[in-house]
Amino acid sequence: MTLSAKDIEYIAHLARLEIDQADVPAYADKLGKIIDFIDELASADTGELVPMAHPLQMRQRLRPDDVTETDQRDYYQENAPETAGGLYVVPRVVE
Amino acid sequence: MSTERLSIVAQSRLLTRGEVSSRELTQACLDRIAALDPALNAFIKVTPEQALAAADQADQRRRAGDGGRLTGVPMAHKDIFCTQGVATTCASRMLENFVSPYDATVVERLKAAGMVCVGKTNMDEFAMGSSNETSYFGAVKNPWDQACSPGGSSGGSAAAVAAGLVPMATGTDTGGSIRQPAALCGITGFKPTYGRISRYGIIAFASSLDQAGVLALTAEDAALIMQEIAGFDERDSTCSQAPVPDYMAGLEASIKGKKIGVPKEYFDEGLEANYGKAVQEALDVYRKLGAEIVEVSLPNLSLAVPTYYVVCPAEASSNLSRYDGVRFGHRASDADDLETLYKRSRTEGFGEEVKRRIMTGTYVLSAGYYDAYYLKAQKVRQLISDDLKNCFKRVDILAGPTTPTTAFRLGEKVDDPVQMYLNDIYTVSVNLAGMPGISIPCGIVDGLPAGLQLVGPHFAEEQVLNFAHAYQQATDWHLKTPAGGR
Numbered sequence: 001m002t003l004s005a006k007d008i009e010y011i012a013h014l015a016r017l018e019i020d021q022a023d024v025p026a027y028a029d030k031l032g033k034i035i036d037f038i039d040e041l042a043s044a045d046t047g048e049l050v051p052m053a054h055p056l057q058m059r060q061r062l063r064p065d066d067v068t069e070t071d072q073r074d075y076y077q078e079n080a081p082e083t084a085g086g087l088y089v090v091p092r093v094v095e
Numbered sequence: 096m097s098t099e100r101l102s103i104v105a106q107s108r109l110l111t112r113g114e115v116s117s118r119e120l121t122q123a124c125l126d127r128i129a130a131l132d133p134a135l136n137a138f139i140k141v142t143p144e145q146a147l148a149a150a151d152q153a154d155q156r157r158r159a160g161d162g163g164r165l166t167g168v169p170m171a172h173k174d175i176f177c178t179q180g181v182a183t184t185c186a187s188r189m190l191e192n193f194v195s196p197y198d199a200t201v202v203e204r205l206k207a208a209g210m211v212c213v214g215k216t217n218m219d220e221f222a223m224g225s226s227n228e229t230s231y232f233g234a235v236k237n238p239w240d241q242a243c244s245p246g247g248s249s250g251g252s253a254a255a256v257a258a259g260l261v262p263m264a265t266g267t268d269t270g271g272s273i274r275q276p277a278a279l280c281g282i283t284g285f286k287p288t289y290g291r292i293s294r295y296g297i298i299a300f301a302s303s304l305d306q307a308g309v310l311a312l313t314a315e316d317a318a319l320i321m322q323e324i325a326g327f328d329e330r331d332s333t334c335s336q337a338p339v340p341d342y343m344a345g346l347e348a349s350i351k352g353k354k355i356g357v358p359k360e361y362f363d364e365g366l367e368a369n370y371g372k373a374v375q376e377a378l379d380v381y382r383k384l385g386a387e388i389v390e391v392s393l394p395n396l397s398l399a400v401p402t403y404y405v406v407c408p409a410e411a412s413s414n415l416s417r418y419d420g421v422r423f424g425h426r427a428s429d430a431d432d433l434e435t436l437y438k439r440s441r442t443e444g445f446g447e448e449v450k451r452r453i454m455t456g457t458y459v460l461s462a463g464y465y466d467a468y469y470l471k472a473q474k475v476r477q478l479i480s481d482d483l484k485n486c487f488k489r490v491d492i493l494a495g496p497t498t499p500t501t502a503f504r505l506g507e508k509v510d511d512p513v514q515m516y517l518n519d520i521y522t523v524s525v526n527l528a529g530m531p532g533i534s535i536p537c538g539i540v541d542g543l544p545a546g547l548q549l550v551g552p553h554f555a556e557e558q559v560l561n562f563a564h565a566y567q568q569a570t571d572w573h574l575k576t577p578a579g580g581r
Contacts, residue, residue, distance in 0.1 A: 046477075079192075
């Protein structure tokens with residue numbers, strides 16, 4: 001499959017990645033080969049098969065809606081790149 | 096006394112008899128890491144101070160008479176397991192400075208058992224790779240031949256055990272990431288049934304496939320560790336509530352009269368001839384032990400890798416969307432708006448293979464392609480799973496090669512993702528179906544180890560370990576030591 005530069009840029013945008021212009025042909029080549037490879041699936045006769053979402057036929061387990069965790073915000077925020085007053089700081093979103 | 100390449104069972108016995116202390120065992124590991132790891136690169140982080148403190152505590156517990164079999168035995172965790180207060184990087188620049196605020200359930204349980212963690216092992220970035228070359232911290236070398244890959248993604252764990260740096264290391268297996276490196280490094284690698292071990296605190300890659308497991312020297316050691324880490328955990332909603340059997344007690348069961356299925360597709364032209372011979376010889380050992388060998392078929396095997404490379408990147412692209420440079424992980428320094436912050440942080444933080452998988456996953460989930468790829472792959476996944484289940488109507492266990500070849504050279508496949516992916520041909524179906532599998536050493540081909548893979552039906556861990564143990568009682572391939580690990 002041939003992916004155009006536009007395809008690569010579109011997929012990268014959906015994935016929130018930036019691809020350097022110089023690297024676009026390499027990405028197009030390798031992703032194209034991967035897509036050719038997974039295109040083999042089209043040949044499989046899957047008829048009425050139900051898609052398998054999970055290896056075990058498990059039901060989602062529910063738990064009582066009880067408070068089990070204590071507030072550890074400051075501790076968890078030690079890993080944050082930037083915080084202020086217990087909040088995460090990001091570039092201005094609303095003008 | 097030399098304690099390198101001593102099994103957990105043997106180390107535990109020495110501790111119980113008081114012939115060695117945990118501090119001595121731990122110090123021996125640390126010394127060996129200091130001597131050999133600069134060349135092997137099996138560890139991302141070694142934690143000598145914490146390890147020696149834990150060793151002293153274990154010695155105290157043993158003296159006070161409240162130690163268990165594992166108390167005081169050293170080990171290492173793959174750097175995908177969250178370890179409280181210790182950097183947990185997943186071999187990515189994205190998490191280079193991430194210090195986990197909590198322990199994974201596996202870490203917590205082994206800590207409670209008194210095992211001594213000496214450090215975190217190297218791996219493919221976010222477990223995406225089959226050669227360990229995608230690690231941000233550089234490739235791991237195979238102790239059997241340092242020009243070769245140890246396999247991946249748990250390559251650091253496999254190399255560390257093979258070289259005798261630790262008797263056991265944890266791993267995770269999403270498409271073969273425990274079994275393939277175990278085969279390539281000549282050790283035992285066990286991946287239990289999906290849901291048998293809690294995934295809580297394991298950095299998510301592909302959530303319907305990820306499963307933790309053990310890289311060790313013997314199936315007996317794997318059983319001992321399984322006993323501690325298997326079982327229900329309310330913090331993982333997919334963790335099974337099935338009771339945990341006594342794995343150690345099940346090891347010695349006779350395999351006489353049991354049926355071993357050998358999928359004929361595992362022996363096609365893709366398999367290296369002498370590797371195939373080693374596997375056939377292993378089957379002869381089972382015949383001598385009284386098992387019956389039956390040919391079976393997995394007609395959709397050729398679709399397993401393409402299916403995996405749709406399902407797995409799709410789940411990965413979703414799981415890795417959490418890395419946005421805001422709450423934790425790498426953050427780009429020069430972004431003026433939020434979208435640029437996301438994009439730059441992710442672009443700088445992720446390596447090539449991770450970006451490629453995120454993009455593949457994004458593509459197969461995108462509007463217009465979802466039905467053709469993702470939905471189709473989930474249907475084929477059912478087909479592949481049904482093939483395996485059908486085999487287990489006729490046989491007790493499946494046996495075959497773990498990989499098509501022995502360890503390949505570093506750099507050999509790195510530029511061709513599809514060739515790299517095909518290395519998982521014999522292992523991925525087992526993940527797609529969520530079944531337990533083990534790789535055990537079964538021969539040396541041109542100086543490099545070959546692996547025998549055994550696969551059982553859901554929750555047949557006991558049986559898989561039993562078959563592996565029976566083989567290891569009858570052969571000594573698992574005792575072979577790499578020259579580079581001396």
